[in-house]
Amino acid sequence: MRYEVVVAGGLLVTGQGVVEAHLGITGGRIVAIAQEPLTGDEMIDARQRVILPGAVDLHVHFNDPGRAHWEGWGPGSRAAAAGGVTSVVDMPLNCLPPVTTVEALRAKLAAASGQSMVDYALWGGLITDNREHLAGLADGGVIGFKAFMSHSSTEEFTHVEDGVLFDGLLRLRELGHFLAVHAESNAITQDRMRRLQASGRRDRRAWGEARPPIAELEAIHRILFLARQANCPVHIVHMSLPEGAEMIHAARTGGQAVTVETCAHYLSLTENDLIRLGPVAKCAPPLRDPDRQRGLWEAVLDGRIDCITSDHSPCPVEDKARGEDDIWAAWGGITGIQTLVPLMLTEGVHRRGLGLERLVALLSTTPAKIAGLWPRKGEIRLGADADLLVVELERPWRVEAEWLYSRHRQSPFISRESIGWIERVLLRGRTIALDGRVVDEPHGEWLRPVRSGRGGAES
Ligand SMILES: [Zn+2]
Incomplete structure (x- = not known):
């Protein structure tokens, strides 16, 4: 042979x-x-x-079509390839139009086609006024849906209050789908931000003060409750807190279908790095204090975190630079897809004794399962x-x-x-x-989920 x-x-x-x-x-x-x-x-x-199996990054923003000058399928997927990410799941926002309709899904597929170095799957969006499009997007092959509980950074991707959120969960349950949630309280973050801005604060520390742990924890608490009532699986994206890992673990132990990701930057940077580096380290939820980072690592090492993503969210240099002296003015998002696997090898395997099999579960196997791409992706078998x-x-x-x-x-x-x-x-x-x-030309293929992706417990 x-x-x-x-x-x-x-x-x-x-x-x-x-x-x-x-x-x-x-x-x-x-x-x-x-x-x-x-x-x-x-x-x-x-x-x-x-x-190792190639990494499956569940959370990237290539911003194409519409904002390809921020990144685009070509540069984004080359960064993925060089960094060992062989499948990406692109988020429905920051591109224009956002993927909240079937036409927008087609536009995204057209933009990616022939441009991507790596294989790709897509998220659909749940916003205030697109509930009639959810079934079409599900049929169209999205792996799951994403919603924001607080303002997203783009006007066209509206965040959802509890009415739409709960109804969306009911509809997605009917469709056999699941919802990924940006969990931060809009009420708390907006109130904090307004007060900080009114008092003239524009320094880097103000960013974290506007988005305190309680804002994230309250939103996690609420989405877990709503999803349990709706009996719809949920996936909590870019979770930054050990207390959040604890709440999610307790819900799962109680039988709820919930998964959680954290990001490489929460495990390798702290709020001190935002102060030191400035806008390049601005993200939401914000970087946390060193004690919380230690706690988050414990949750990773204990198996209470399902997967690690990059939340790769690039922007033009000017959009970071204008926040040098006014942190509110900077784009919030970290360019991180190329460093995802290297950081986890360094900070996880070498510095904290993360086993290679756990590393593979976090970066490849479990994200592939969550996205409905396993067993084709995510495992050497x-x-x-x-x-x-x-x-x-x-x-x-x-x-x-x-x-x-x-x-x-x-x-x-x-x-x-x-x-x-x-x-x-x-x-x-x-x-x-x-x-x-x-060293190759783009041959990335679109991946439809083998079954609808789901936020349910590992299987
Ligand atoms: Zn994101």
């Missing part, structure tokens, strides 16, 4: 454990996992290397797509601006010392990135 591609002699992190074995790939899929050597048309020497990372686990390196593929190279992680270098990235058996550089 001769394979199209063989990855020879690596340490594979599979769903069944960590094994030293050879991988045979044909037709873009893993068709052999063998102890004995295999022969292939293309031989990849992976001795002394760890092989027979029959799965050969989306693979060849990693030199102990190699130290530094994040340099020149390495970044985003349209605007602004990242709070520039100059960061890292351990664990992604030497090669394969998408369906093709090498798309080698030694940090993108």
Whole structure:
């Protein structure tokens, strides 16, 4: 038997454990996992290397169509490829039009087609006035829906109050779908912001004061209650607090279908970095204090967090720069897709003893399950797509601006010392990135969920 591609002699992190074995790939899929050597048309020497499944990033904003000058499918997906993210799930907002209608879904698919280096799936949106479009979007192949409980940063993607939120949950339950929620209280954040602004505050610390932990916790509490009443699965996005992890864990223990993600930046930056770096580290929810970051890491290590995403949300340089002396004026969003896997290798595996199998669950397997893309994506197993990372686990390196593929190279992680270098990235058996550089043309494909994605417990 001769394979199209063989990855020879690596340490594979599979769903069944960590094994030293050879991988045979044909037709873009893993068709052999063998102890004995295999022969292939293309031989990849992976001795002394760890092989991970490519990351599945559930939370990215490529802003295309409509705001491609902020990022776009080309630059965003090249950044993904270079950083070891082989599947992205693009959020319904910041693009124009937002994906709240079937026509907008088609426009997004047209924008991505032929442009994406990595495979992609899409979220639909729930806003104040699009409830009649939910069924069409579900049929159209979105993996799930996203709603904001507080003002989003764009006018066209309206946040929803409890009336629409609860009715949306009921409708999505009927459709067999689930809702992902940006959980911050609009009432608390708006009141705080108005008062801080009225008192003349424009400094960096004011951003965090306007969005305190209670604002996030109150919203999590409320969405858990509403979703339980509606019997609709929910997914809490970019959750930043250990107390939130506790509430969600308790709900799940009580039988509720709820999943939760946190982001690489909450695990690798604190509010002190916002003060130090300024607008480049502005995001919502805001970066938290070091004690809370420690608590969040404990939740990750204990298995109370399901997955880690980038919430990659780039913008033009001017949109950050205008907030240098007025934090309210800066775009809130962190450019982070390319550094997601490296940060988790460094901060998780090397600094905090996160096991490789847990790393894979957090970055690949569980997000693929939540999005309804597993078992095709998210795991090294027979029959799965050969989306693979060849990693030199102990190699130290530094994040340099020149390495970044985003349209605007602004990242709070520039100059960061890292351990664990992604030497090669394969998408369906093709090498798309080698030694940090993108080496292929765009061949990314649209992924429809095998079943509707769901926020339910891992299965
Ligand atoms: Zn986001």
